[in-house]
Amino acid sequence: MKQSRVLIVDDSPTMRRLIRSILEKDPRITVVAEAGTAREARDAVNTYKPDVISLDVEMPNMSGLEFLERLMRHRPMPVVMVSTLTKRGSSIAVDALALGAIECIEKPRLGQQEDSFSNLADAIVLASQARVGGRVVRAVAPVLNHPRRFKRICLLGGSTGAVDALEQILLRFPENCPPTLITQHMPEPFLVSFAARLNQLVLPKVSLAQEGQTLSPGHVLIAPGGEFHLNLTSNKALTVSLFKGPPVSGHRPSVDSMMLSATEFAPRIVAGILTGMGRDGAEGMQKLRENGAKTLGQSRETCVVFGMPKVAGQLGGVEKWVDIANFGDEMLALAETPVRGGAI
CATH class of the missing domain: 3.40.50.2300 (Response regulator)
Structure with missing residues (x-):
């Protein structure tokens, strides 16, 4: 070696x-x-x-x-x-x-x-082992003269290199963005600073998820980490469930835990798997796609570590590969598409 x-x-x-x-x-x-x-x-x-x-x-x-x-x-x-x-x-x-x-x-x-x-x-x-590219000149989220009607929920998961990737995606999200859940592999105290940084940087409201919190347009919720996974559940409205449990797919918080919890709502989901080492999120992406979700994978060329997206693709969990510069716009476009059985 x-x-x-x-x-x-x-x-x-x-x-x-x-x-x-x-x-x-x-x-x-x-x-x-x-x-x-x-x-x-x-x-x-x-x-x-x-x-x-x-x-x-x-x-x-x-x-x-x-x-x-x-x-x-x-x-x-x-x-x-x-x-x-x-x-x-x-x-x-x-x-x-x-x-x-x-x-x-x-x-x-x-x-x-x-x-x-x-x-x-x-x-x-x-x-x-990481692939590091040059810095990208970022575009701010567009200012729209008319509100967009989003019909789906966005799920995003990432690890190594995904801090920058998530910033690029959320910078494209408008103030009334789809309800969005994020699981990022990061120590719990880092996640506090990460959520605060994003909240200052992008148009939607960004915060750490809380138990029982209802998903709402214009709000991005990040898994708080520690002993908990961020799961999706339904109590009349779609809500956050912070599940206390062992690591899933080697991680806590786990992308797989979040995505697998959302399979019953799959036709209402747009899911994205981002740069990172390992396979966390691969099974969840596969199950979501099998059950009717729209799924995106970050392209090999723009990943720092093409691990999690690669395995998700091998399992059939990626419907379309997208460069990170276009990922946010692609998610928003899919979130506007009709949903069988009703929108969010």
Whole structure:
């Protein structure tokens, strides 16, 4: 197996040594260079051509986020953010993911040392397998002179790389968008910041889902994570059920859990599976399509990791493949199509 070539970028020599010592214990990884500033990092990228960068947020002259943005614009490549500022729930962590970082790992505090860095090597290897494209110039959601009548509900599921994908989709949604449920693989505190970021960025209202909440036009609900899956149920009106249970398809919250719960409402559903590793959501997409839902898969060319969509397609769960730039518009068009037995 080819080793992942890593560039470590951190302004602290002590932290660079610690990260190097951890990564060099893993036979899947080789450290090719270190850098203490953005300028050194730029030169090292050109000289050593690493597969992955381990990048700190705090650096002199130019922050890690500024460097990340420039890197993704001019020479996109996989990046794992490693910093005290990327602690769970930090809006900076979500900003980094939105800019294209594959993962955010928190630096160990004093006394923790290597124990809390146990997932760093796995994150580096995962990142090295990701496909990272250039930054996309995004269009804001169109301002419409007439209201659109949506007849269906939208479901979206994603993992690695889907923070940016979901932003691009929701930026196309108007204020009166279809009722929308999202399950995104992300630690619970990150999801709080992610929902808040989206709510500021897009026209519809975005929030974490609450137990018993009724689905309504213009409102996007995100699985809150933690111990719960986000499911769809009916109590006269379609409502949210936060199901406390073990991981489904290896994840909690699970895309499969959400989509499988919606199969009885399949003729009223438009479902989309986005970039991510693994197979979560594949079975749910298959069952939804079998029962009359409209289903979309993010195209291989625009996925960071073509895993979840690929398996969904192999099971027959994808009716149409769509580039991420057109995904939102495609979902909205399908949500306007007639529904047998009545609309939402």
